[in-house]
Amino acid sequence: MDNYNFKEIEAKWQKKWDEMQLHKTLEDTSKPEFYMLEMFPYPSGNLHMGHVRNYSIGDVIARFKRMNGYNVLHPMGWDSFGLPAENAAIKHGIHPSKWTWDNIDNMRRQLKQLGISYDWDREVATCHPDYYRWTQWMFLQFYKNGLAYRKKSYANWCPSCKTVLANEQVVDGRCERCGSEVSKKNLEQWFFKITAYAERLLNDIERLEGWPDKVKVMQKNWIGKSQGAELLFKVDGTDQVIPIFTTRPDTVFGVTYIVLAPEHPLVEALTRGTSYEAKVNKFIEKVHRMSEIERTSTETEKEGIFIGAYAINPISGDRVPIWIANYVLLDYGTGAVMGVPAHDQRDFQFAKKYNLPIKVVITPKDSALNAEEMKEAYEEPGIMVNSGQFNGISSQDMMDKIIEYAEKKGLGKRKVNYRLRDWLISRQRYWGAPIPIVYCDRCGIVPVPEHQLPVMLPTDVEFTGQGESPLAECESFVHTTCPVCGGPARRETDTMDTFICSSWYFMRYTDPHNAEMPFDKEKAARWMPVDQYVGGVEHAILHLLYSRFFTKVLYDLGYSPVDEPFVNLLTQGMVLKDGSKMSKSKGNVVSPEEIVDKYGADTARLFILFAAPPEKDLEWSDQGVEGCYRFLNRVWRIVGESLPLYRKDGRNFTQLSHADKELRYKTHYTIKKVTEDISTRFNFNTAISAIMEMVNALYQYADLEEEQKNPDVISEALDNLVILLSPFAPHITEELWHRMGHEESIHMVPWPDYDSKALIKDEMQLVIQVNGKVRDKITVPRDENEDNIKQMAMGTEKIKTLVDGKDIVKVIYVKGKLVNIVVREV
Template sequence: MNDRYDFKAIERKWQQRWLAEEPDRVPDVPTGRKYYVLEMFPYPSGRIHMGHVRNYTIGDVIARYKRMRGFQVMHPMGWDAFGLPAENAAMKHGTHPAAWTQDNIAYMRGQLRAIGLSYDWRRELATCEPDYYRWEQQLFLKMLKEGLVYRRETTLNWCESCQTVLAREQVEEGACWRCGQPVMPRKMPGWFFNITRYAGELLADLDRLSGWPERVVAMQRNWIGRSTGLSCDFQVAGSEDRISIFTTRPDTIFGVTFMSLAVEHPLLKTLSQGLPQHEAVQAFIQETMIAKQRATPDQEPEKRGVFTGRYCINPFSGEQVPIYAANFVLMEYGTGAVMAVPAHDQRDFDFARAYGLPIRIVIQAEGEPLSPETMTAASTVAGRLVNSGAFSGLDSEEAKQAIIRHAEQQGFGRPMVTYRLRDWGVSRQRYWGAPIPVVHCPHCGIVPVPEEQLPVVLPDSYQPLHQQESFLATACPVCGGPARRESDTLDTFVESSWYYMRYLCPDYRGGLVNKEAAAGWLPVDQYIGGVEHAILHLLYSRFFAKMLRDLGYVGIDEPFTNLLTQGMVLKNGAKMSKSRGNVEDPSILIEQYGADTVRLFSMFAAPPERDLDWNPQGVEGAARFLAKIHHLIALNTDCLANTAELAPEGLDPASRKVYRKTHQTIHRVTESIESNFHFNTAIAGVMELVNAIGVPEEAGKLDSAVLRQALETVLTLLFPMAPHICEELWEASGHRTRLADCAWPDYSAEAAREDEITIVIQVNGKLRGKVLVAEGTDNEAVQAMALADEKIVQFLAGKRPKKIVVVPGKLVNIVC
């Protein structure tokens, strides 16, 4: 065996063998204990970065480990291939999005294979392929039939010059990224998934996700946002119109001094019609809509509004209050109307002060009475009701229920549970996405494309679909007359909400998923990805699982049993990114150090859930460690060929120590992986075992059977992290079975037991010495040995201890 660690030759050899032999293929229906491990699939941007390497290596280590534990492991890979970046890049480079995407996929596939990832490549998929999105289109039609998808008007970014709708990221400082002309809001029809039908279940089932990080569960819980309160109507004075409101604070309803409407509220179209304020109201609406379209999500606008000239009637007090259009009210939350109680809500307080509106106190807490004239901020604490008619004197919580009951009895209100979650807008007005399979007929309305005509395939030209007459013009499937195809495409989150199911049966032609395969493999046992996907992607995937369950496709309630959100890769304290110019190219690192070194470093540098600080010395250290293992085994190949039985009873002290360390390491590494995937401590354990074996030139002095067991253990435990070198050294040592097919080693508790243990000796809480004692030595004997230790005798210098505390098996503390 050559002593030189030629990582390029080793990795090339094993990657070619894995490609030819496909050792990681699994059947569509598992025939044994199953384990489904999945990393969030990448967008084919053209290059794998170190964040990808870390994510996919974590999944690969888990997959290889679970195979050695006897599981059939589903471990697939694919490409989240639709989306706006491909369109932008195609336009920039003068190519077609499909060609740009496929070229990137080919390059990135090569990069993934160079990392040595154990995927079942037979299951590879790309969401931009018609064979994938045809089943999504079929599902869309079924959802349409079941009332799970609908169409309504929504506000979008419109570029008049380009005659197209723009995504938020295409709007730069209020202008179109392409032509530089101002972007204006425009109301257009769009398609929505009825995710709110599942809001209650999505929220309740978060309690079942014990294998998810608490912060991710909390983020989803807050996003869904369950609220309980009162729903009631304020009638517009002198009109049949009513303004519906929902409030979680019905105890403050007597403190309403004005009504605030979102600028998108439908009543604002006509509310001020014929009044002097109408022109100002419409101008304010337009101005606010433009500002909203151009604002970044984290911008908090100055609270502004305009009086509509109309009033509405508080159903509890009968009082008329003015109606304002306000820029801080969001149409997408609640009803788009807010009963304003400035004394007890800070936004309302700020608005009331700015526009000289009344402030009426209706909740009085303990302490100095509140006064509208002297208040500098709203009071949001609970207390007793004042100025609230028959409800005055009640405490806040009691009053809430009493006021809701009164509204229900009088027929103008009712208790209600609402959610912050809103239905999912899935329409995208661009080219590179899955076409929505309906046509618009002037006689028949919206007509589904017949299933036998699926998939509706994207045309070759990559202009926005609403600009492609040859695509739009079609015949109505019902009446046969002229009709128009839907020009919207689906949000790319749709494709990523069910891809984990299609991996199970990528060639299945009977529907979206093979039910037998789904019953065998689902749910995913371990999902791995960045926390940036903690809300939308995971929420939509959960929605799809529940919806597809109800539609009869699958039998699961939740898609992912366990979730690991890996930390970012940082360099000089900042996230690696092209824009910062601090990216480390994994292809260059693999060329310089080898895939096993890059894998080992990315697993050793930090626990998977923590951020990883890039350290070139760490990469070099990982390379040196692998070279050391290669040298150690190259010099002791004969020992590995020795089949003598291991006899623990007659071992010399050095061999006994390595024998014990081997079993301790098996236990430590197994626990580190099983408990929390802390591969860093697992690798540290292997390093300690290698150090215990000693320098390669001296290792041969150990008992040959002990050394063989120790070296085989090193290769076996390290294999999931560094598979190429471990397979190579295993084979070179004379083993005929692939290491990947070997079982994970078991440890012996008896063999791992220490014959002697180290007891720490403290004087007044400070370390002053150590002593070796036989395991099981009683406390009195341990105390006597501590007091007799030469260092302790010198330190005490004749002083008599006031107290001696013995912690069995750990320490002795002498108090003077």
């Protein structure tokens, strides 16, 4: 054959597959169905190597399942709303819509260039009105069912740009656009009530048997269920009450101060007009320049200030000072914590720093603690002291006794708390799905009627990077008519968090052209839940948790046929270069397009799948890429050189030489190995390695004299080589399959079964040991008797030399494995 011209071959077959609609999902109810999905990308402009890895993994599984008789749904789309499009509009003077759609066109071209087997008829883009119409519809369902609400919340604010910033626009506490110091601004914003589903989200994690344990642990920790008590601390001299949740009600007698979040509404009420007001406000401003991550980090120094007020401990009656501190967040628990420095290390360090009292209320069974001598908090169980009528009981018993006492006296109650907070969905941006709400002076908050959806994004907006969202400056968008009274009204100018768009897209794929509903329940029931989901572990919490939440809500409302979206989850590792994640700033980015142009898509795919198991990080290697390219050339040559002997039909395996049997063994061993590696373990690297070994065996067979080669055996090997390689390298295998005389696509050929009889060898290899150490190997007939095997082992030149002049104590034969010769010096 001619040389391996990957550019010509890959372009040829990509065009033919499109014309044949080879990858279109068929309405074929005779086959079992399999939903294969990789996380859809943000259309940033170009694919990176992480994309190539993600989509190559999914493509192997999809192709393998099709060849095993499944009707496969394998769609692709675009998570296409988001901040980078607005930044591009400001920087380059190009509309976010044009920037986004141009990027989508380019990335779609790149995916087709990789030969990924997507059904492009089901393509979705979250920025298309046909899609975000239904995102808005879902918002309305949440709103109607009490799961969407509006309240004041703090947002990042740049005083120079006079605009709200997303967390990703704040770098080291400063605006990424102008460098000004960022503060916080209290704004009315929209939330989804995900906390209403906290318990179900937590409990149902145990059902996710096909998910990695690390992802399940991350979700459990993020939901963060804790059990304890909510105790009511009254503000001294007022009627105000501060509820405080604690997991350690047994330590309540040791409270020597309480801490409010700086944003707590009581702070302003208790300091207004007092001598503390100015100092407290200055401290709050300082805290507002910190991110939540900084505030809660164990590395951050804990700072606070007394606000001049006191609270009454509901159990002990002690009067304790009220502080605010940077480590308490308003949205976690009740936004207030009790300080027990003797029995909490953070509180201990805070008390030492600000010279606050330390009161011991739990001691070890056999010794007493002196607060003045303590070097750290005592956090272990023990015996209650300094705790009134509860003295002398164990701290474990104290938990329930205090809760019972508080409930009886009306001073508190047993409570379960979650770290999970309600989902802030408002974004003060243009390029997102508009929130379908209007505000009427007469009617208040009014949802847009469903028949008026979508609320379209206007195109006549200006991007300056200054002031509020461009939507707020667009008069034609803001001013509208109230759907209830017909009077003048104002549209909501916030758009939705893009995580909402990606929380239901997998259901839209099941019915992407439905103009009446987001998806038909019966069609969704055919495919959902997703059988195999593939994506980065960085999405373990937000995207995966939000998708589970959305699915449960839609299930409860009768729209979704399932209450969990993904049966199996594979989180692939990163692609590294020189030990680091690829990034422009590090100068270690490898362009997929350059690799495809130089070596071909099949080489790029093969390397990315061969270099490491999919769940592990992969170190980029130019030599590894070249090695995969050389391997494909070897495949091309061995098939070409063997074509004169190739026959499609009428094969007979009765009269076989030893060499024939060895090649058949390698062929069927490889079928078994590759099948198991793909279907049960996703060990693509070891599957490819087995195929490489099979190619080596084919070359050894090809070195035989012509009269020693069996056309039937080599034909069988070639068929299976090309079929087994096809999910990994789809273009070269399609070309070879047709050059071998086949008319149908190789990707529609049934996956081969191995012949168990071909795996039974006439000969076996045994290890020979002397005094337990491996010294040699021999090949013997499989049915040879034990005495002959022992004689053969003793008769090799190497063994004869080793045992010469020594006393042979005994010879042990372990059937099918080894011969051990025990000797001793004479």
